[in-house]
Amino acid sequence: MEFWKEDFYSLKFAEKKRDDTIIINIGPQHPATHGVLRVLAELYGEYIVRSECVLGYLHRMQEKMGEIKTYPQFYPNTGRLDYGHALAWNWAYVGAIEKLVGIEVPEKAEYIRVITTELNRIASHLLWWGVYILDLGAFTPVMYAFEDREILLDILQRITGSRLTYAYFRFGGVFQDIDSKFIEDTKKFCKRMHSRLNLYHEFVTENIIFKKRVEDVGIFTKDTITKYGATGPVARGSGIKYDVRKAEPYGVYDRFKFKIPVEDKCDCLARYMVRMKELEQSLSIVEQAIEGLPEGDFKNKKTPKMIKPPAGEVYFSVESARGKVGIYIVSDGGMNPYRVKLRSPTYSNLSLLDEVSKGMMLADYVATLGSLDLVIPEIDK
């Protein structure tokens, strides 16, 4: 059966089909696509002539849902956009409304936000690390990553109430205060994680098979990155030093000392190394934040119960584990937002793949796809 004569995307894709090639579907249900991403690829032997990503299998109208709900009712949606780093989306939404209404956030709440978001970033990178190696064909490392990640999720669960889809941040603070057990556990985890990272490097980074799979594979030049607006570790792996936490500091990020890891190699290994170094930086931020944790309220008590921002618009962006998360909100002065625009980093990161994949081996394509750290619910929204 020639499946490419069935639907709109494949029909359009097959128009330019050469006689000596075949068209295959990668996905929508394929373990290497981390969700329901469908890739149409035209193959000549084992080389990809051209490819096209088909999106929309997980579209849930998150932006439209924002328009029909009141401002606080959109909290749970922000937790469900990016299951890897949900707290970054929480922060982006909460920060946007705080900026628009002018709600002050107590210092302690800012610190709690930094601690939980960075812990969540570590959890996200650990998930990526394990699953990326799984994509490349090694099964064991994902178990090591999940062992650490489970400890982290237990720590976050006590405070935030969920393990994956958080709805923890509130306008003017957070849902509940952190306690001494949380701080102790976090300190213990940071200590443990430093030695675990050495084990990861010994176990995977120096492994010859891993190196051969990722070195000089999936080269994203600086031009491609800037053309498609890719951010996060993908951009930093190509030598672009851009991190929202440093470029436009939000919260209390300007008080901490941390570096932005940048690699110039532009290949999959560079993006891998950026993320591994980011884990160290996040651990150092968490340690600094816990040391300097001030006393005070965890939520601004003067926050109005009925959020009714003045007419106007606001844009707020934060750095998630995958890149720049931005939320643009237009208010007409009513109970619901007039428009909610969500800028998801992985959407931009994925769009450069069609251009880059020309002439690539199929196995390298999977390695490159994994190195983008895709989260499909965030792309489709």
Next chain:
Amino acid sequence: MATITKEIKEILKGIKSLFVGMKITGKYMIKPKVTVNYPWKTVGKEALEGFRMVIQLVPVPANGKSHKCIACGMCARSCPSNCIKLDVKQTVEEIELPDGKKKKKVNKNLEGFYVDFSLCSVCGLCVEVCPTKTLTFSNYPYIVGTTRNDFVYNILEDFNKRYGKE
């Protein structure tokens, strides 16, 4: 010559890296298990602390038998997915004020507090908005059911069962 020795060194380093991986895996083989054999064993109560499940009514600390719900319906209105339904019986009675005037008094009696957990996204807005602080999250996660209606809880009935009120 130099390139050949360099390459041989690379190959040897590569082969060594394979054995390092085997060594780590071997070490882990004799370490104790970190997972729990779930249906037969479950994690302790400590591990579930703070986990959010279906909301529940809190007893008044003074007597431990009654709750403070005034059936105002704030929780139902704040819910993003409309999963809370209150069954409220309203009775109007006329009372006489000390100065002789008559006034209508509305009594709200809570007869059922239904939560459809299959729609709930445990965001906590109902808990935050409650004026008498009568709602909290329970943390019992092992819930099963064969139909959708199994996840519609009457938390008032549960409260009465637990705290012994007819």
